[in-house]
Amino acid sequence: MSRPQELIILREVYFAYNQRPVLFNINLTVWEGDFLALLGPNGAGKTTLIKIMLGLLRPDRGEVVVFGSAIESFQDWHLLGYVPQTATHFDPLFPATVYEVVAMALLSRQNPWKRRPKVEREAVLAALQLVGLEEKVKVPIGELSSGEQQRAFIARALVHEPKILLLDEPTAGIDAETQHQFYDMLYNFNSQKGITIILVTHDIGIVNRHINRVACLEGKLIYHGRHEEFCRSSLFKELVGRGDHVISHQH
Amino acid sequence: MSILWEYGFVQRALLAGLAIGIGSAFLGVFLLLRREAMIGHGLGHIIFSGIALALFLNFAPLPIALAVAVLAALAILKLKTRAGLHSDTAIAIFSSVGMSMGILLVTLVNRFGVDLLSYLFGDILAVNKTETALSLVLAFIVIIFIAYFYHQLLFLTFAPDSARAFGLKTERLEATLTVLTAVTLVLGMKIVGLLLMTSILVIPAATGLQLAKSFFASCLLAAGAAAFSVIIGLWLSLTADLPAAATIVLISFVLFLASFLRRRRRLF
Numbered sequence: 001m002s003r004p005q006e007l008i009i010l011r012e013v014y015f016a017y018n019q020r021p022v023l024f025n026i027n028l029t030v031w032e033g034d035f036l037a038l039l040g041p042n043g044a045g046k047t048t049l050i051k052i053m054l055g056l057l058r059p060d061r062g063e064v065v066v067f068g069s070a071i072e073s074f075q076d077w078h079l080l081g082y083v084p085q086t087a088t089h090f091d092p093l094f095p096a097t098v099y100e101v102v103a104m105a106l107l108s109r110q111n112p113w114k115r116r117p118k119v120e121r122e123a124v125l126a127a128l129q130l131v132g133l134e135e136k137v138k139v140p141i142g143e144l145s146s147g148e149q150q151r152a153f154i155a156r157a158l159v160h161e162p163k164i165l166l167l168d169e170p171t172a173g174i175d176a177e178t179q180h181q182f183y184d185m186l187y188n189f190n191s192q193k194g195i196t197i198i199l200v201t202h203d204i205g206i207v208n209r210h211i212n213r214v215a216c217l218e219g220k221l222i223y224h225g226r227h228e229e230f231c232r233s234s235l236f237k238e239l240v241g242r243g244d245h246v247i248s249h250q251h
Numbered sequence: 252m253s254i255l256w257e258y259g260f261v262q263r264a265l266l267a268g269l270a271i272g273i274g275s276a277f278l279g280v281f282l283l284l285r286r287e288a289m290i291g292h293g294l295g296h297i298i299f300s301g302i303a304l305a306l307f308l309n310f311a312p313l314p315i316a317l318a319v320a321v322l323a324a325l326a327i328l329k330l331k332t333r334a335g336l337h338s339d340t341a342i343a344i345f346s347s348v349g350m351s352m353g354i355l356l357v358t359l360v361n362r363f364g365v366d367l368l369s370y371l372f373g374d375i376l377a378v379n380k381t382e383t384a385l386s387l388v389l390a391f392i393v394i395i396f397i398a399y400f401y402h403q404l405l406f407l408t409f410a411p412d413s414a415r416a417f418g419l420k421t422e423r424l425e426a427t428l429t430v431l432t433a434v435t436l437v438l439g440m441k442i443v444g445l446l447l448m449t450s451i452l453v454i455p456a457a458t459g460l461q462l463a464k465s466f467f468a469s470c471l472l473a474a475g476a477a478a479f480s481v482i483i484g485l486w487l488s489l490t491a492d493l494p495a496a497a498t499i500v501l502i503s504f505v506l507f508l509a510s511f512l513r514r515r516r517r518l519f
Binding site: 054055056075077078080082083084086087090091093094095096097100101103104105106107108109110112138140153156157 | 284398399401402403405406409410412413414415416417418419460463464465466467468469
């Protein structure tokens with residue numbers, strides 16, 4: 001069996017906001033097929049690390065390699081789908097339908113003079129079908145529930161068929177049952193469609209049964225490894241001891 | 252209504268008004284959703300300083316005002332993106348400096364007369380062939396820009412972080428949008444005047460946003476509201492002998508009010 005490809009490599013990444021260090025010499029590799037949970041308390045640098053992987057922030061020191069290219073020269077951003085922490089913080093009166101929200105990502109990369117409306121429509125509807133929103137095509141995005149909005153943003157990230165999906169605390173403010181459905185959906189994307197997933201969260205319990213790799217961040221990377229090993233580690237026991245709700249269940 | 256195409260000067264006024272009105276409405280939808288409604292007001296003050304500078308140097312006002320407006324628009328953008336200032340702060344700083352410079356230059360040249368007043372209040376019925384042609388070319392450029400970059404602009408407006416992560420050249424898009432706004436304001440000052448130009452940029456777009464359920468429909472309704480305001484406003488001003496610019500703006504406000512009441516009835 002061939003070795004999975006290294007999709008993102010961080011080497012000795014250091015980052016500071018206005019001389020205040022946030023990330024210290026992070027070494028992290030994301031492999032093809034990973035469902036990686038990026039864990040850590042508030043202020044641990046999880047969002048900063050995701051933004052560095054996406055090229056939205058430049059590290060002060062260190063190296064970032066994405067799909068084999070140094071991030072400075074990387075061009076194929078459509079290979080990465082991103083759902084930011086603030087995705088649902090948009091103006092609820094913004095006059096865009098669910099269809100327009102998903103299509104904006106797909107059509108942004110296309111030459112408008114060479115459009116193929118039928119193919120585009122099928123791609124948008126297929127992405128909406130993946131997240132179970134095919135009935136909401138014409139509904140204004142502000143009229144959806146938080147859980148549905150988050151699924152619409154996942155559809156927008158999936159519509160251009162990325163290899164990696166990066167999600168920053170995607171279920172904040174969503175009820176527990178919807179969260180479970182949401183993570184089951186992500187698990188299916190990972191296991192059935194082979195999409196590598198990087199998920200930022202500070203709630204280990206809710207994602208414990210979906211992930212296969214864990215990275216724990218507190219400024220420094222204090223753990224990076226396979227999920228089963230993480231469950232046997234003293235850090236895991238410490239998290240359980242701290243009262244985090246942990247369900248140990250493997251698919 | 253025949254009064255609108257009986258005379259050459261009215262035809263030019265109608266064409267220039269429609270061109271600036273529709274171009275402004277399209278730009279306005281993006282500006283309003285990006286919370287940059289006051290950029291028209293701020294740039295208006297800066298353009299005032301450009302006209303004062305032209306009068307001071309005894310040059311033609313249009314090219315000087317255009318250069319000052321474009322440079323200021325780009326500087327506002329730089330302050331926002333590089334210095335981390337909020338756009339309303341950057342606009343307020345440039346707006347005050349622009350107005351102060353304008354007042355200083357006007358005082359020095361001692362010509363706060365007809366020339367300057369015509370730019371502050373506009374005179375749509377006095378637009379010449381060149382100004383009409385320039386307005387039509389500008390409207391064409393705005394429409395082509397928005398049509399070509401429609402989805403990128405929508406992405407940038409709706410979700411700037413995701414648009415950047417997606418690899419869109421967001422700074423370039425923002426710069427083009429701001430420069431086109433500046434150019435539209437300069438050409439529009441002859442039509443409705445600098446003092447009322449913000450209303451042409453904002454009110455029809457706000458009307459479109461009140462009524463539409465999709466972004467595409469918002470753009471079309473904003474352009475429709477602008478065109479209706481120009482046609483009816485111009486006709487009313489000619490038949491009732493009213494000032495054209497103010498009548499156009501008030502008609503557009505009536506449309507906004509109607510759309511606002513209609514939306515409230517739908518919501519409550």
